[in-house]
Amino acid sequence: MTALHTEWKDAWLLAGARTPFADLGGVLAKVSPIDLGIAAARGAIAKAGIDPSAIGHVVAGSVAQASFDAYMLPRHIGLYSGVRMEVPALLVQRVCGTGIEALVQGATAVERQGAGLSLCVGSESMSRNPIAAFTHRTGFDLGAPVEFKDFLWEALDDPACGLSMGGTAEELAKRHAISRAEVDAYAARSFERALAAREAGFFDDEVLTIASTTFARDGLRDRALTLPRKVAELAADTHPRPSPVEALAKIRPAFGGVQTGGNSSAVVDGAAAALVCDGAHARAQRPLARLVAATAVGCPPEIMGIGPVPAIRALLQRTGLTLDQIDLVEINEAFGAQVMACARELGLDEDRLNVHGGAIALGHPLAATGIRLAVTCARGLRLRGGRYGIASACIGGGQGIALLIEAA
Numbered sequence: 001m002t003a004l005h006t007e008w009k010d011a012w013l014l015a016g017a018r019t020p021f022a023d024l025g026g027v028l029a030k031v032s033p034i035d036l037g038i039a040a041a042r043g044a045i046a047k048a049g050i051d052p053s054a055i056g057h058v059v060a061g062s063v064a065q066a067s068f069d070a071y072m073l074p075r076h077i078g079l080y081s082g083v084r085m086e087v088p089a090l091l092v093q094r095v096c097g098t099g100i101e102a103l104v105q106g107a108t109a110v111e112r113q114g115a116g117l118s119l120c121v122g123s124e125s126m127s128r129n130p131i132a133a134f135t136h137r138t139g140f141d142l143g144a145p146v147e148f149k150d151f152l153w154e155a156l157d158d159p160a161c162g163l164s165m166g167g168t169a170e171e172l173a174k175r176h177a178i179s180r181a182e183v184d185a186y187a188a189r190s191f192e193r194a195l196a197a198r199e200a201g202f203f204d205d206e207v208l209t210i211a212s213t214t215f216a217r218d219g220l221r222d223r224a225l226t227l228p229r230k231v232a233e234l235a236a237d238t239h240p241r242p243s244p245v246e247a248l249a250k251i252r253p254a255f256g257g258v259q260t261g262g263n264s265s266a267v268v269d270g271a272a273a274a275l276v277c278d279g280a281h282a283r284a285q286r287p288l289a290r291l292v293a294a295t296a297v298g299c300p301p302e303i304m305g306i307g308p309v310p311a312i313r314a315l316l317q318r319t320g321l322t323l324d325q326i327d328l329v330e331i332n333e334a335f336g337a338q339v340m341a342c343a344r345e346l347g348l349d350e351d352r353l354n355v356h357g358g359a360i361a362l363g364h365p366l367a368a369t370g371i372r373l374a375v376t377c378a379r380g381l382r383l384r385g386g387r388y389g390i391a392s393a394c395i396g397g398g399q400g401i402a403l404l405i406e407a408a
Contacts, residue, residue: 003314007293011107012282013405014050014117016375017043018272019210021237021363027227028210028234028269029127032067034076035225036271037123038215040368041081043208044273045119049285052082055275056115058089059105061098063366064151066128077121080215080223096332097393097401098122099272099370100294104403106276107291116278122367123271126152152267158397161302165396166255166264168304169335173258175303176341180258183336184248187263187360190333191243194357198240202356202383206375209235239266240361263336268363272371282408289378289389289405293319296401305338307400308392309345315390315402323348327386330373332393333358342394356380369393374403381407 019040022028028036037060045052058078062070069076074089094101099122106118129152140146156165163171173183197203211233215223227234243262251260276291295314299307308331316323329352333339343353356376359369373391381389385407392402 002297004296005293005314005318006104006108008107008111008291010279011111011291012277012279012287012408013289013291013374013378014275014277014281014285014287015044015048016272016274016288016371017047017208018206018368018372019270020207020234021239021268021270021365022234023238024127024267026238027231031125031225031269033062033123033125033271034067034069034073035215035223036125036269037073037077037121038080038223039208039210039213039225040123040271040273041077041119041121044275045081048275050117050275053084055083055117055119056087057106057109057118058083058087059092059102059118060089060121060123061092061102061367062123063093063095063098064124064129066125078119079220080217081119083119094401095395095397096334096366097296097370097395097399098367099372100374100391100393100401100403101370103274103276103291103371103374104294110276110278117281118276119273120276120371121271121273122371124365124367125269126267126365127269158301163302164255166259166335168302169259169338170255170257171302172305172341173337176344178258178337178340182340183258183263184245186336186340187248188243188245190354190358190360191240193355194240194361195242197356198236206379207236209233237362239268239363240357258337259335263360265334265359265364268365270363270365270368272368272375274371274375287408288375289381289408292404292406294401294403296399299398299400301398304396304398305334305394306341306345307394307398308342308402309400311400311402312346312390312392315404319404321388326388326390327352327384328355328377328380328389329353330377330391332364332369332373333360334364334394336360338394374405378405
């Protein structure tokens with residue numbers, strides 16, 4: 001199987017943290033993805049208990065350009081998180097796999113480029129996706145249509161296959177004979193698991209409490225994360241809510257089939273960050289997990305949601321493991337039918353899949369999701385006493401990515 005494969009001998013996931021994920025147009029709607037990323041990065045650094053001056057590399061991603069200074073996102077996240085001025089920063093983008101790709105690049109920099117410590121960040125403001133035009137730089141022709149469009153909506157279409165992202169999930173539902181009732185049942189379970197995990201305190205050590213904050217650094221202009229008036233802080237994800245099958249069944253289809261707004265990933269704003277380190281730093285502190293290997297593969301655009309299947313298969317083949325040896329699997333719930341199709345093709349027991357809920361309940365801030373998946377998986381292994389876990393995501397355009405971790 002053709003796959004881009006990377007393995008590491010001495011790369012470790014030291015710590016991770018994320019902002020709460022807030023619904024589209026909600027509490028975080030006015031916040032720049034750079035400021036969300038700074039908040040997550042500072043939280044992860046604090047959890048790791050390290051001096052940010054020890055960080056040797058910054059790698060960050062944000063899929064949509066949701067601020068005018070978007071080009072500087074990784075650099076500004078690093079600078080305002082206390083990273084030394086001379087430390088370089090890299091912007092990565094692999095659509096919904098961006099967060100995992102950031103970890104891959106961070107681990108490679110640690111093991112092969114002498115970084116020692118990498119700060120890896122994914123940040124996304126879905127609310128700040130622009131209303132955009134790409135054809136008016138030279139002005140407006142007389143009588144020609146003025147074409148401003150909603151970037152957030154238009155970006156969901158893949159012109160190569162003529163389908164929206166939701167349409168690709170419907171294609172998988174047809175090929176795997178997945179019914180609306182089955183997808184709603186899966187979604188209800190995602191909500192139940194997320195609510196149970198929150199009630200049990202599982203997310204307490206992962207989700208930061210966010211308040212209006214000024215980010216200052218000597219020699220640079222201040223930045224600020226500002227919440228709406230009368231909102232003192234945000235301490236939890238806003239989308240998880242009781243969602244029984246009976247309620248989900250009443251929601252109309254969004255793409256003419258089994259997928260609805262209730263059984264698809266929630267559209268949210270948020271950021272996640274993690275520290276990846278070498279063995280010397282890992283021995284000084286207790287890391288969450290060892291990063292073992294990762295694969296990225298291509299798949300047909302019209303069934304882009306199946307991408308985790310060839311990615312996970314290639315990962316297992318190259319590392320010599322079997323799926324039975326994997327204790328926990330996190331596959332991003334872009335759509336209910338999509339993740340169900342992946343589980344069926346892999347023959348994956350759903351008792352090991354997204355056991356603390358997934359993106360249907362928690363939300364899918366594109367670039368942040370992969371880091372959330374990896375950190376949640378690592379923390380889940382520690383809680384359950386498992387050894388191996390996989391974090392994986394499908395990718396618009398027809399790709400899959402998967403990361404293998406081993407409990408520390």
